[in-house]
Amino acid sequence: MEVKMTGIKKSFDSNSVLRGVDFDIRAGEVHALMGENGAGKSTLMNILTGLHKADAGEIVIDGKQQLFANPKEAEDYGVSFIHQEMNTWPEMTVLENLFIGKEIKNKIGLIQTKKMKELANQTFSDLGVQLDLDKDVKDLSVGQQQMIEIAKSLMTNAQVIIMDEPTAALTEREIDVLFKTIHTLTEKNVSIIYISHRMEEIFKISDRITVMRDGVSIDTTMTKETTNDGVVRKMVGRDLEDYYPTKHSKIGEVAFEAKGLTQKDRFKDITFNVKSGEIVGFSGLMGAGRTEIMRSIFGMDPLDEGEMILEGKKLTIKNPSAAIKEGIGFLTENRKEEGLVLDYSLRDNISLPSIDGFSKYGIIDTKAESDFSTMLMKRLNVKAVDEFDPASSLSGGNQQKVVLAKWIGIGSKVLILDEPTRGVDVGAKREIYQLMNELADRGVAIIMVSSDLPEILGVSDRVIVVHEGNIAGELSKQEATEEKIMKFATGGY
Known part of the structure; x- marks a missing residue:
């Protein structure tokens, strides 16, 4: 699936969030979308998936102009969004969260729990994760809840997966497993839009990088043709010295x-x-x-x-x-x-x-x-x-x-x-x-x-x-x- 967004604009009341953004995704690539907080990255993806409607611009998917009415319609079409903030139901079990609104049923409408558990366990196995499917989500760590969100997306057979800060709450081992999963998906021609502030991840996993600043797309380049400092400079509009500022405080009692x-x-x-x-x-x-x-x-x-x-x-x-x-x-x-x-x-x-x-x-x-x-x-x-x-x-x-x-x-x-x-x-x-x-x-x-x-x-x-x-x-x-x-x-x- 190939996606092309051109001239996207969006305002919320008097706040102009997107002021003309161009962004595209090719089949089977990992395209990093970067920018400071408030640059408009999540808003752009919410427009792609039908959560918000653009004020101007167009979206073309596989050569055809496309406008999704809501995220469910986008997901059914093959575009899935793993949000930075978890979209889970704390009082429900892991299994219920995975299949809410997507329960597997037999011909007479009875829920087939055994088949659902088999699919869930296989998906978690592919991610290298072990979770008790009968455990309430409220009893899980933030990292475990994040893996549920990733698993839900993988189970939709999506052709484009948007990952917004997917590793923010994951351990190093979980991150390694996620990257292996991403590699497997791209080999199957699945495209990944990867939003992250972790530079080392961007240069490890992405093929191209688009930088946004103040609601505008500043530049798109091949990852191998740019540097950490170059990306930071485009994001903030200046050189960023001393990433970890020197601490001079006197330590007391x-x-x-x-x-x-x-x-x-x-x-x-x-x-x-x-x-x-x-x-x-x-x-x-x-x-x-x-x-x-x-x-x-x-x-x-x-x-x-x-x-x-x-x-x-x-x-x-x-x-x-x-x-x-x-x-x-x-x-x-x-x-x-x-x-x-x-x-x-x-x-x-x-x-x-x-x-x-x-x-x-x-x-x-x-x-x-x-x-x-x-x-x-x-x-x-x-x-x-x-x-x-x-x-x-x-x-x-x-x-x-x-x-x-x-x-x-x-x-x-x-x-x-x-x-x-x-x-x-x-x-x-x-x-x-x-x-x-x-x-x-x-x-x-x-x-x-x-x-x-x-x-x-x-x-x-x-x-x-x-x-x-x-x-x-x-x-x-x-x-x-x-x-x-x-x-x-x-x-x-």
Whole structure:
């Protein structure tokens, strides 16, 4: 299948998102679509699959002008979209999610569960993944949920598959399996539109690269004919120096201590500390327990044993409200369900944890609240029309900035960042790293959970590696290498 999009334009109210985009996909190729958050990549793909209607331009598939009424029609035609934000039903099982609306039935309409399980198991087997088909999706990790989305797309026999940040929540092993699957698909003439901010993946997997900036397609080139710096320059419109900005903060005394933290069947005897002005990176494979540890520190999940000490004071944290009052902030891995109220305005989302500071006698000072949220939006370069835009209207990376803004706003003493740059473009990543350094300069103790090893090495002052719910090792910045981290992460104590 060959697709050609020409002169695509799209506005939402006064916000012009696409201002003339040309993009094409050839049969059997991997075409990377790149650009900063808010450049219009997802909007362009939503137009291709019928979720949005273009204001101008045309779409031609195999020489015929085509306009899909909705994503289901596009999928039936052979164009499938694996979205960055998971489209799963948490209360339903893995099997139910895979076949919702596509159940296999016999001649009299009875659902053939056995055949569905056989197809599901075969698809997961091809992906090198083992999942309990009867398990509720809400009990799975983000990475496992992502593999469900990929499996759903593979089961449609699509001829064009759009992958929006498909590896953001996957382990290195899962990424390798995905790349092998992509290679197998392209050999069968299936085309892949690959959206990612991970440069190393783009140069490893793609045949061509199209760069978008501010709603316009800037350039399309063969991957082998360009460079990392060349792509970044086209994305941001300038050279990007010092990808990981130098950190100059002075590391002080121990600010936060965890002693013997234990949660049955998830993690055991977790003991570590983080000092003021220090960034401690938590590394490990998906499912190792890193996120579960952080959730318990923040009071989202209960601890069975252990104690926490902040600036010499023993803490009793039973819920997130208590953690916030003590000066602990937590940017969660799942921004859509836990980090944002999507229907609320950007102002309300940013000011929510700090709302008591804008209230007097039960009346909110809306001007002070607006000034506060606007200042943080400008500081983090959030791309939006104004503070009253709903959080749901932003791109994934800009949503991530809003979540970060609200925790900066409360003046956290300890800030936990779980996958802080997941789905964030190269320019915005550097802004977040710079902001982390500035917070460290102010004495904030930062704990960063990341599955991106270059990020762990580039940002952390110290690295703690978790393996199967235990701390497997600790490395100073000078000692840390990808090889040493992976040795600990895979159980090589």
